[in-house]
Amino acid sequence: MAIFNFRAAGEITFGVGAIQQAGAIVKKWGGKRVLLVVDPGFAKAGPLKRIKDVLEQEKLSYVVFDAVEPEPRVEVADQSGQLAKKERCDFVLGVGGGSAMDTAKAAAILATNEGRARDYQGLNKVPRPGLPKGMVPTTAGTGSEVTFTAVFINADEKKKAGINSPYLYPEISILDPELTLGLPPAVTAFTGMDALTHAIESYTSKAASPLSAMFSQEAIGLIGKSLRQAVHQGSDLNARSNMLLGSLLAGIGLANAGVTAAHSLAYPLGGVYRVPHGVANALLLPAVMEFNVFSCPEKFAQIAAWMGENVQGLSMPEAAVLAVESVQRLAKDLEVPQRLSDLGIPQPAIPGMAEEAMKVARPLENNPRPVSLEDAIGIYERVF
Numbered sequence: 333m334a335i336f337n338f339r340a341a342g343e344i345t346f347g348v349g350a351i352q353q354a355g356a357i358v359k360k361w362g363g364k365r366v367l368l369v370v371d372p373g374f375a376k377a378g379p380l381k382r383i384k385d386v387l388e389q390e391k392l393s394y395v396v397f398d399a400v401e402p403e404p405r406v407e408v409a410d411q412s413g414q415l416a417k418k419e420r421c422d423f424v425l426g427v428g429g430g431s432a433m434d435t436a437k438a439a440a441i442l443a444t445n446e447g448r449a450r451d452y453q454g455l456n457k458v459p460r461p462g463l464p465k466g467m468v469p470t471t472a473g474t475g476s477e478v479t480f481t482a483v484f485i486n487a488d489e490k491k492k493a494g495i496n497s498p499y500l501y502p503e504i505s506i507l508d509p510e511l512t513l514g515l516p517p518a519v520t521a522f523t524g525m526d527a528l529t530h531a532i533e534s535y536t537s538k539a540a541s542p543l544s545a546m547f548s549q550e551a552i553g554l555i556g557k558s559l560r561q562a563v564h565q566g567s568d569l570n571a572r573s574n575m576l577l578g579s580l581l582a583g584i585g586l587a588n589a590g591v592t593a594a595h596s597l598a599y600p601l602g603g604v605y606r607v608p609h610g611v612a613n614a615l616l617l618p619a620v621m622e623f624n625v626f627s628c629p630e631k632f633a634q635i636a637a638w639m640g641e642n643v644q645g646l647s648m649p650e651a652a653v654l655a656v657e658s659v660q661r662l663a664k665d666l667e668v669p670q671r672l673s674d675l676g677i678p679q680p681a682i683p684g685m686a687e688e689a690m691k692v693a694r695p696l697e698n699n700p701r702p703v704s705l706e707d708a709i710g711i712y713e714r715v716f
């Protein structure tokens with residue numbers, strides 16, 4: 333067995349009502365003056381008041397940064413870091429979807445380092461640890477609450493890239509399924525498909541370990557069982573709980589095993605066309621599974637069973653193909669976009685996007701089947 337290494341967030345608190353403990357947990361980790369990083373939509377909604385209340389109960393002061401945008405630009409990260417410095421914050425709490433949590437992670441390291449966000453895009457480029465930080469996800473999707481990555485668009489260079497550093501691992505993660513009850517069906521669908529992509533890609537990644545695989549497996553089961561219900565019956569707290577737990581476990585799988593080709597191919601859609609990350613992954617996951625299926629059919633056969641498919645009596649290759657069909661059917665039932673053309677992406681853009689995708693090298697290296705430029709073009713053509 334190969335040597336493996338495993339990490340997750342410092343402290344994870346999960347459960348209905350868990351948000352009530354946020355103030356006490358922040359205090360325990362040394363926070364006195366908190367930079368609260370939130371989505372603008374969330375800033376106007378009721379749950380922000382709850383979070384302010386729990387901080388006030390512990391006599392913590394806070395400053396709100398609510399200029400987070402979907403698929404945030406590096407400039408937004410810089411602004412959040414400047415505010416943390418100016419206000420002498422000693423803790424950062426990110427509340428929201430992946431964009432808010434990624435911005436919060438960036439604020440924490442930009443508060444203690446001299447450079448700008450664009451200087452740190454890449455792997456291990458952050459010189460010093462940041463402020464301690466906590467994440468409160470309000471979508472069941474990105475897993476950003478347990479990963480060491482924060483992704484930003486650099487419009488000058490027309491690219492979307494992650495700041496990847498061990499200093500980005502959140503010290504605390506607080507997950508309360510009640511906070512996800514109000515998510516609209518479409519957002520539930522595409523963030524949920526992002527989580528499923530993390531689970532399946534981390535399981536089939538060449539960098540998977542026995543420990544990461546446990547998390548990926550459990551995540552596939554929870555998401556496979558509950559995503560339809562969470563989308564079509566959003567008030568079902570049990571389905572919401574399963575999805576939030578599933579996305580957490582998928583995030584732990586992803587942080588330790590990486591993702592594969594769907595994520596590489598998804599990046600150019602976000603960087604150039606501002607397609608939300610989950611939409612891009614939902615569209616690409618079935619096609620990448622189809623491309624990969626016979627590189628590790630035993631893994632895909634297991635995925636089919638964990639997704640709830642009946643694999644009794646099937647040969648291993650038949651069960652493996654059923655995993656692809658299962659995810660295709662799920663994407664269709666959730667009514668997520670199935671075609672690049674539905675997203676307004678012109679066919680002549682495909683070769684350029686494929687070249688950009690090839691530069692997102694790490695997930696491609698993890699892919700169970702080698703991916704050439706021609707393969708990348710072929711996958712985009714299949715989903716055009």
Ligand SMILES: [Fe+2]
Nearest residue numbers: 474526530609
């Ligand atoms: Fe993702």
